[in-house]
Amino acid sequence: MKQRLHLKAPGNWINDPNGFIYYKGKYHMFYQHFPYEPRWGTMHWGHAISDDMVNWEHLGIALYPTKKFDQNGCFSGSAISAQDKLYVYYTGIRYLETDPEDIHVSVNEAYEPNQVLITSEDGFSFDNAKGKQVVIPTIEDPAIGHRTHARDPKVWKGKEGYYIILGTSGDDGKGKVLIYKSDNLTDWTYVSSASKTEGYGWMWECPDYFETEGGGALIISAMGLEVEGRKGENQTLCMGASYDEESCELKLADSYQFIDYGMELYAPQSTLDKDGNRTLFAWLRMPHAVAGEWNGMFCLPRLVEVKDGHIYFRVHPNVKNIFTKEINTPAEAKEGYCVKTSLEEGESVNIGGYKVWMEEGRVCTDRTGVFPDLKDKFMVCRTPKLEEGNSLEIYVDDNLIEIYANDGEYVLSNCVYGLSKEVTSTATAGVKLFTLA
Ligand code: FRU
Secondary structure, eight states: EEEEOOBBBEEEEEEEEEEEEEETTTEEEEEEEEEESSSSBBBBEEEESSSSSSSEEEEEEEEEEOOOGGTTTTTEEEEETTTTEEEEEEEEESSSSSSEEEEEEOOOOOOEEEEEEEESSSSSSSOTSSEEEEEEEEOOOTTOOSSEEEEEEEEEEEESOOOEEEEOOOOOOEEEEEEEEEESSSSOEEEEEEOOOOTTEEEEEEEEEEEEEEEEEEEEEEEEEETEEEEEEEEEEEEEEEETTTTEEEEEESSOOSSSSSSEEEEEEEHHHTTEEEEEEEEEEESOOTTEEEEEEEEEOOOEEETTTTEEEEEEOOOHTOEEEEEESGGSSSEEEEEEEEEETOOEEEEETTTEETTEEEEEEGGGSSSOOOTSSOOOEOOOSSSSEEEEEEEEETEEEEEETTTTTTEEEESSOOOOOOEEETTTEEEEEEEOO
């Protein structure tokens, strides 16, 4: 099955991007996948490949439960290439209690995670029967991490060896990351941890640490945040960070940004693209299956840049550079379109019923008209105050709108349903529409 632009569930359900890597001449994207229904359940790894991160081909299921330690799911993880092979790490899940009426979910949060390695010679074939081994067993020491909540290994290569960062919850009830080190990618030793004080949630999922020219960053999907007075939110944060390989200390900045101010993006994962640029994908949480058939899509690839302590998420040039055909109305768009405009204070643009306007220097959105019956979700969203101008690039697909302000100073994306094919605006600068060449 082929897809263009947004990578979506090929049917049924997807959540997090996993094992994202450019390997032997192809981009490989794996994803959390429940193949039987458009809802979350026993996790498999679906697999898609691409030459450009724009045109995707789904290849079916790469990883699936086969062992006692992953009998209830292959949770999120990551990949690295070494000695010509692909090393894939993920969290194997075994439920300790099950609901006799639904074996696909755990009961009372009683389950056991193990961190598992599986390798592949080509990135396409995985020996699910004989190729899996536990490399980081269930944590038994609460001073290190949580017995149940320890998952989502992200691997990277440092100067001194290989590292895995793992998400967990500390014995103080705060989100925490653990760092493990290895020389051979198989034997892993716990070396250090990092966490914050109040206000960063009780559990950190899907951590991702990386360095860029302008500095390092840590991304975490924090559970149990308070956002605009709403408690218990699970949202993805990023903050400046630096890891010292000598002392093994991971230092974290004093404040955080959201990666996306639409409050739907979750569980991102980054890798280097073929030109060495830090590139990220993430899952957009959709409240409804589309046509009762599929649920879950990924954002467009975003370049991550750190500059003067700010973290930018820019549309990847592979996407930006193909929206070159100017059109007069969305009805002429092939697959998605891009609205380019700049909004002065009080000016607005209406994209098929989705409202965008500038207020107090912030980009604000309201999707009430294109998001029926879901008033418990964020209906009105806003970025922080823009510092770098007021230009907007808005990528519009049938079920997802991504607004990049000032080339990624801030991003705001929302899932939508039933957009009309009309764009109107009060912008003095006007609006221009572009579709794929
Ligand atoms: C994040 C997450 C991960 C976990 C996976 C299970 O969305 O909860 O922590 O590995 O999804 O599907």
